[in-house]
Amino acid sequence: MKNYRFKNLTALVCGGLFTLSVAGSAMAADTMDVNIEECVQMAMNNNRTIKQALADYDSAVWKRHEARRTSGPTLNWTSAARRVGGAAQNQADIRALYLNTVAVSMPIYTGGQLEGSIRAADLGLDASEIAIEATKQSVKAKTQAAYFNALNCRNLIKVSQDSVNTLQEHLKNVNAQYSVGTVAKTDVLASQVQLSNAQLGLVSAQNNYDVAIASLNNIIGNPVNTKLNLKDEMGYQTYDISLDDCVQYARENRPAILAADYSVKIAQEQVGIAGAGVKPKVQAEVSRTFTGKNPFGSDTNVNDFYFTQNSWYLGLGMNWNIFDNNVTQAKVNQSKAAVEKAKEAAAMARETGDLEVKTAYLNLTSAAKSIDTAKVAVDKAREDYKIAQVRYSAGVGTNLDVMDAEEKLTTAQSNYYNALYKYNSSKAELDRSMGIMVDLDVSKFKDTQK
CATH class of the missing domain: 2.20.200 (Outer membrane efflux proteins (OEP))
Incomplete structure (x- = not known):
């Protein structure tokens, strides 16, 4: 049953939480058409944090080479x-x-010194490989969150633009009624102020989108002024994996936990290396x-x-250093203290993983509930606005009723898109906190947990 759930989880991850939009019109030469998978792949190839992790891995390879060569002839x-x-x-x-x-x-x-150094170097190499996977998972989640943020900002531009268009049409209606003397000048002024505020909101929304695109470019390794045409639309797909299964998966696959276990093993090898000081x-x-x-x-x-x-x-x-005034014993005691510290760090890694998984899962479920509620609110707010417009045109409603209804419609639409963004970004964070694989099978590293 457990394997079936994990297979179901993998299918859900691969399926994605968004739907592709129909290809748009031809873009300018300086515009790049990208979907979320392409952005993630570019981040894997270009992100400097990943390159630093790869350099650390190369260093670990040569450290193991050094340890093994020390045991040979010179x-x-x-x-x-x-x-x-x-x-x-x-x-x-x-x-x-x-x-x-x-x-x-x-x-x-050598009293176990060389053998311990070789084992520690081997463990360090494995830990470095796990660190690469952890970095890639983090970069992937960060890329997805940035992509979803850009999509959300694009949606909020649409909401702001619709608000401006709606208020412009309403202002025309108010001016027409004012010209025939059916409404007061205050209705015109109030409508103009409302329109100005909506136009300012549109400017702010456009700026937020530009910043989001620049941030996404930075993560995936593009020049920050690159124009991106995002081909995806944020969607919603029910997440059927239970919290307990998510936590269990994280405990077995989360790179931070595996790396912490390796740190314990490396620290234990250092005890033997230190103890070799008094051996022949x-x-x-x-x-x-x-x-x-x-x-x-x-x-x-x-x-x-x-x-x-x-x-x-x-x-x-x-x-044979028969007596060194307990210098070696002091080093052994230091190494033993380091082992205890590593064990505490490993326990904390598990606790942190549990907390991050639960937090992301609760955010995910909360956003899922908000999506349905917000969608209903949008439909009701749109209907309320139409009624307010009809009543105002018929002379039985006030201008304040129309503007209030329009503001509620804008808020409801914004809440809906924000809920979609929170759901998708929470899903990306849940994947990261669980340790959903990017390109490394961590099963070969799990024996250190025993």
Whole structure:
């Protein structure tokens, strides 16, 4: 039953919460026609926050490479050139002495330090990959919210324009009645003021739309002055997944929770790495040394015996810091404290996830209820305005009744579009808070939660 619900959820996500509008007329050359999926894809390709996360992943790859290479052999060359004087010159009067040593060494046993570093680097790489997915989910939600905001602003422009058109027609009616003496001058003045206010509202709505488009361009990586023709219309589709299922899905798939679990594992590895400070270190080494009065060579002249050598060395070396005045123990205790901190952070990540999911879900359901109510209010407000107009034209209603009805109609229309916007943006936020996948299957990372 649980898998069926998640499949249903995936279908709902893929289906979207909006309907595509019929393609409009040809746009100017500097205008880009985009739908919401195209905007999300552009954000995935261009957003700088995602690029920073990718750079962090590359850094984690090389950090793991560093950890693994540390356990392998290293080649070292030591060279020195010296002048010799005094009694040590001997009969050969040697004044130049060269020393060259080539050594290959490899750690055999480090008390778990290298092994712990490799495991921590592997975990860090996985955590970095999860961080990329978390960033993409956040950018996707931010892009969707910006797109829906632009759609809402476009709808509110239409509401403001309709209000201006309606009041202009009403003003014509008032002027006609005033010219024949059936209404007072105050009706004309009041209607003119109402129209001016509506025109100011239209200017503000247009400005809000321009700002919304600029913000959307910034998120998807376009120049902020790019003109966008949004091909979608905000719609409404019932969300059938329960809150409990949403919370459970988030606990299993939310990247922030998975990343927090990895932080605990990494901190636990650091305890072992710190504890290796008081354990013996064993390494194998082979070296070849050339010493003489000629660079990279040996002189077999007996008189130069004390100044010419050609030797090699092969063996094992051990270093054991038996007592370090409890410095290592202090580091171990610090690492253990870091583990407890990571565990608390992981618990907080789960609690934060639960809260964000519930908040987005409640906002979603609240907006869904508001949509139906607001739609009914629009129909009633439109009918009320028509009645007020007829009554005013017949001389049995007042100008105030008409303007009040028109204002209520504008408010009802705005409330309806705002409810649609809240629903769609809340759905985008719910997807993010749940950890709905963008392009990373997080199932391979879930074993860290056990």
